[in-house]
Amino acid sequence: MTRFPGLPIGQLTLDAQFRITAVDEAFIVLFEGGAELVGQSLDDLISERDRRGAVALSNRLNSFRDDIIDLALVINVAGIDTYVRLRIVRQGEEVIAYVEPSDSDNSLTYELALARQRWSALLQRSDEGIVLLSPTGRILQHNMRFFELMQFSTRHGITLAESALEGRQLATMLPRAFQTLADALTHGEDEFLLRLEIDGRTLEAEGRTLRLPLRGRIETLLLMRDLSEQKQIADRDAVIQKDLEQAAKFQTALLDQRIRMPGLGIDIAYRPLHRVGGDLFDVTRMSDGTVRLFIADATGHGVTAALSTMLIKSEYDAIKLDGEGPGATLTALNDRITRSYLKLAVMFTAAIVDISPDRRTIRHACGGHPGPVLWHDSTPIELAEGGPFLGAISKQVYPEWSASHPQWSSLLLLTDGVTEARDPEGQQFGEQRLYASVEEALQRGKKVTANVLAHLDAFTASQHQSDDITLLVVQPELS
């Protein structure tokens, strides 16, 4: 016989010492057992895994009069643990315990237990100080961060222990500097946001009243933030940003894009992933009139890669006019970097292209870098590429190629950030799109780098740039 038809509630009858005297049929069906509980104490029903529940039940039973005990805890019946809502009431001489399994998602008790877990996790891990106050302003619950921020002490300057906070009237514990907060709490303001200054620190206090239907004000939630810490972080960020801007200026000065060479049009686009980048280029006129192009791509991005470019540029500048060909110059550069900076692991790819004084012969060498692309009329010709990475192992040989190209109209050097840029579907921009955008610019008389970047931006859409991008385009000027 069940007392609550259709509801999953079992019933235990207890005597004045809370020993089980009867177990109803609904209980036995719900928990697949329980007849053997008769004669046992209610305490014995609580699972060994739920010590907190056992303590809570024991405390409530000790002070039980004519009220209702309403707890969520884990019981063990026939060797199986079940999370239940347990309600205990007096009915004449008897005590009745209503037991309701609550371990499914649609149980209100289950949701309550989950919400408690979430609140507890949030409370303990929050970077903000959190305290819950009773309607009379007493501390109900707080986290460690609140205790750290408030630095409570007695009038005699003795620091209070964290355990001493619970149950105390917060407004009476606040220092004089926090009078506005004490006033807001005393006057029971529903919402407030205050800025408090104490001992060189700036704290922000945000209060909010928590209400329940019919009951009205239940608690006050007070959040405390240390704005001075945030300000310190903001100040430090500002210094880093300023340093980065300065570094970007240095790099811009190092990588001057406004280069002029007699008889050649030079068009350069440099777009680092961050404020500074790991790409590097240089255009030099040799004593015999040869124009030497250099492009490099250091491993990584950002400041580390940018510092690598400084080293590479410095070492390259020291040898670029030595009169050696592109291959031998890369060998010398690799040896200098590995000899001086091997521990820094400055690995990079690079290419050098020499354009003869009469602009008809192209001589080049690469080290793990995309080869130059030459346009004859509107046809792109990919020149040879090969050779090892630079900066990793000394005494490397870089193959060199030389060929006569009397009719070339454009020469393109780039870093792989151009061709390996991706669209939202993950497709790479690739060589074919690159060449098409170069050809379009050449046919329409547009600036090549600007046209490529416009196509690249349209292709990648909202995708964030994922690598440094450098394009170096050289065109013989018609005399």
Add this chain to the structure above:
Amino acid sequence: MTLPQYRDRDFSLEVVEDGGTLTSKFVGNADMAATGPLSELLPQLHDKLIERGARELAVDFQQLEFMNSACLKLFVNWIVQIQETPADQQYKLMFRSNPELRWQRRSLQALACFASDLVLVDP
């Protein structure tokens, strides 16, 4: 003996043994997120190969769409590590590349230049 394995959303490395031949299969995009795992896995793989007395490892890049320069740098370190191993314990790396991916041709050639006797690229 457990062989190194790794899998995340964009990149995976699987080392399998098939008829006495060890193959390390790299799949997906080895970008910045793969640098950390690879920096641990490649030295582990080297140790396992030495332990087994392996003479060769197939490195399958056929389904590897992209590898950034920081990851490639780890392969350079790996090659250096093999070179520094006593000659009788050294093993070869046989890269199987995807000829449709241009970066592979360029980067694997650049790696092979360091040790043409230890690093082979097919095709």
